[in-house]
Amino acid sequence: xxxxxxxxxxxxxxxxxCGGEVVVENGTVxxxxxxxxxxxxxxxxxxxxxxxRMVTTxxxxxxxxxxxxxxxxxxxxxxxxxxxxxCLLRGVTVVAPVAEGAVIVSDALGLGVDFxxxxxxxxxx
Amino acid sequence: xxxxxxxxxxxxxxxxGMAAALAAREAGAxxxxxxxxxxxxxxxxxxxxxxxxxxxxFEEELTxxxxxxxxxxxxxxxxxxxxxxxxxxxxxxxxxxxxxSPHAGMTVVRAKSVVYSMGCRERTRGAIRTPGSRPAGxxxxxxxxxxxxxxxxxxxxxxVIVGSGDIxxxxxxxxxxxxxKVKAVFEIMPYSNGLTRNIVQCLEDFDIPLYLxxxxxxxxxxxxxxxxxxxxxxxxxxxxEDTAFDVSCDCVLLSVGLxxxxxxxRAAGLALDPITSGARVDQFRQTSIPGFFAAGNxxxxxxxxxxxxxxxxxxxxxxxxxxxxELPALGSERSVTxxxxxxxxxxxxxxxxxxxKMSTHFYFRAAKPMGASVLQFWADGVLAFERKLRxxxxxxxxxxxxxxxxxxxxxTLEFLVVPAPEKxxxxxxxxxxx
Numbered sequence: 001x002x003x004x005x006x007x008x009x010x011x012x013x014x015x016x017x018c019g020g021e022v023v024v025e026n027g028t029v030x031x032x033x034x035x036x037x038x039x040x041x042x043x044x045x046x047x048x049x050x051x052x053r054m055v056t057t058x059x060x061x062x063x064x065x066x067x068x069x070x071x072x073x074x075x076x077x078x079x080x081x082x083x084x085x086x087c088l089l090r091g092v093t094v095v096a097p098v099a100e101g102a103v104i105v106s107d108a109l110g111l112g113v114d115f116x117x118x119x120x121x122x123x124x125x
Numbered sequence: 126x127x128x129x130x131x132x133x134x135x136x137x138x139x140x141x142g143m144a145a146a147l148a149a150r151e152a153g154a155x156x157x158x159x160x161x162x163x164x165x166x167x168x169x170x171x172x173x174x175x176x177x178x179x180x181x182x183f184e185e186e187l188t189x190x191x192x193x194x195x196x197x198x199x200x201x202x203x204x205x206x207x208x209x210x211x212x213x214x215x216x217x218x219x220x221x222x223x224x225x226s227p228h229a230g231m232t233v234v235r236a237k238s239v240v241y242s243m244g245c246r247e248r249t250r251g252a253i254r255t256p257g258s259r260p261a262g263x264x265x266x267x268x269x270x271x272x273x274x275x276x277x278x279x280x281x282x283x284x285v286i287v288g289s290g291d292i293x294x295x296x297x298x299x300x301x302x303x304x305x306k307v308k309a310v311f312e313i314m315p316y317s318n319g320l321t322r323n324i325v326q327c328l329e330d331f332d333i334p335l336y337l338x339x340x341x342x343x344x345x346x347x348x349x350x351x352x353x354x355x356x357x358x359x360x361x362x363x364x365x366e367d368t369a370f371d372v373s374c375d376c377v378l379l380s381v382g383l384x385x386x387x388x389x390x391r392a393a394g395l396a397l398d399p400i401t402s403g404a405r406v407d408q409f410r411q412t413s414i415p416g417f418f419a420a421g422n423x424x425x426x427x428x429x430x431x432x433x434x435x436x437x438x439x440x441x442x443x444x445x446x447x448x449x450x451e452l453p454a455l456g457s458e459r460s461v462t463x464x465x466x467x468x469x470x471x472x473x474x475x476x477x478x479x480x481x482k483m484s485t486h487f488y489f490r491a492a493k494p495m496g497a498s499v500l501q502f503w504a505d506g507v508l509a510f511e512r513k514l515r516x517x518x519x520x521x522x523x524x525x526x527x528x529x530x531x532x533x534x535x536x537t538l539e540f541l542v543v544p545a546p547e548k549x550x551x552x553x554x555x556x557x558x559x
Binding site: 012054058060065067072079119 | 164174175177180186191275276277320321324325326330
């Protein structure tokens with residue numbers, strides 16, 4: 001039996017926010033409409049089968065001019081693992097100084113995703 | 126008291142101040158100074174730890190601090206002077222800037238050109254006149270953002286968000302990430318004022334309900350906020366009786382709009398645009414006071430920092446030219462008006478174009494959401510330029526590049542947004558089929 005599902009997908013790739021439809025037949029994407037760039041097409045195709053999101057949060061800083069260091073996933077994280085990543089990062093403390101882009105957690109939870117420092121933190125003066 | 130002189134001074138070291146200073150230096154201004162009241166450069170970007178910045182400017186998706194970092198590094202690589210922890214008290218016509226700081230005391234700077242780049246601040250509970258008691262736990266979304274992302278405090282555990290501006294949406298996700306329960310977002314308008322992508326990834330992803338056409342009519346609690354009363358509103362934004370319901374919470378975050386932080390400009394007596402609350406500027410971003418320029422959120426509130434950087438670079442280049450005496454004197458400008466369908470246009474006036482100038486950028490805000498539309502430019506009552514817009518939202522700035530030859534010598538310049546004529550679309554389709 002043919003199974004045909006039409007998903008309405010709102011692209012989050014950029015602030016333009018294209019809305020479109022993705023048709024999934026028997027588990028694979030058969031048609032897409034409404035998306036206006038390559039990035040949008042890739043996002044929509046992935047969103048219906050394995051949604052992912054970039055994750056940003058903070059970790060504690062010891063001995064720094066700031067209490068917290070913002071961190072960002074280097075690549076998107078599977079949506080259902082976001083809170084696991086947040087839980088992992090909640091237990092992390094970094095020691096200042098920290099360079100922008102430094103890897104804070106590599107291969108988080110075996111997902112193949114690194115978390116990097118979103119800014120530099122200088123030592124407390 | 127110290128007295129110093131500079132070619133170009135930017136007041137504020139956020140994205141606008143940094144981009145303006147860099148552009149001024151690059152355009153040949155020799156002595157450039159950034160005055161910043163915070164402990165570091167970067168402005169509001171430093172607390173906006175989410176990503177999505179820089180897609181236009183750097184063609185990659187950066188966090189707020191990441192975007193700030195790029196500009197801070199560029200500033201560091203120059204001989205631009207930066208004063209931190211320094212508050213400007215006054216900037217008077219003639220370019221006399223009085224500032225104060227704990228390390229240098231009172232300082233007077235004489236600047237040939239001044240760029241206002243103070244950014245904006247949030248509207249508060251008073252601005253939307255919400256009745257009720259005055260308990261602790263009611264914050265603007267941006268204040269909560271600074272607490273959570275920079276200072277390490279959680280402002281509450283059961284949260285109601287008033288208004289659906291982008292900062293409120295971003296904070297709904299951020300509070301959820303930090304273990305708080307965000308119960309609902311209430312928006313008085315029938316549409317959201319936030320970017321669609323933020324509604325999807327900050328609310329829908331976490332099943333946070335968004336109530337459109339709802340107003341918070343009371344805030345309850347004696348010492349700490351205990352809840353809010355919410356009612357539906359009609360299309361005139363009046364409360365509909367018998368629709369009230371209560372929501373308990375220990376924290377209310379307000380995301381009800383931004384206003385330019387323009388006290389210095391107002392004190393200097395510059396001409397303001399009553400709708401943007403920023404200065405009225407020409408295409409060089411020069412205000413009504415010669416040598417005073419404005420860029421970024423102090424001029425008009427932007428939704429993308431990329432546009433702030435671009436606009437500030439225009440102001441910075443113009444400031445450098447003014448410092449060298451190359452900018453034409455003010456006095457013969459033409460007014461630009463935002464007509465039907467539009468709320469704002471920047472620049473609001475045009476000075477004489479420099480020789481060889483091909484086109485000029487205009488930024489607009491729509492008055493209401495519309496589907497497929499056409500942006501029209503009328504010069505002396507003649508339709509001179511049209512651009513199709515797929516969709517129009519008040520939350521998303523419209524940017525258009527208008528060729529100088531289309532503007533010509535016309536004295537009346539007006540922009541409109543009108544619904545796209547369906548007939549033309551139907552004809553297009555027929556052509557495609559043929």
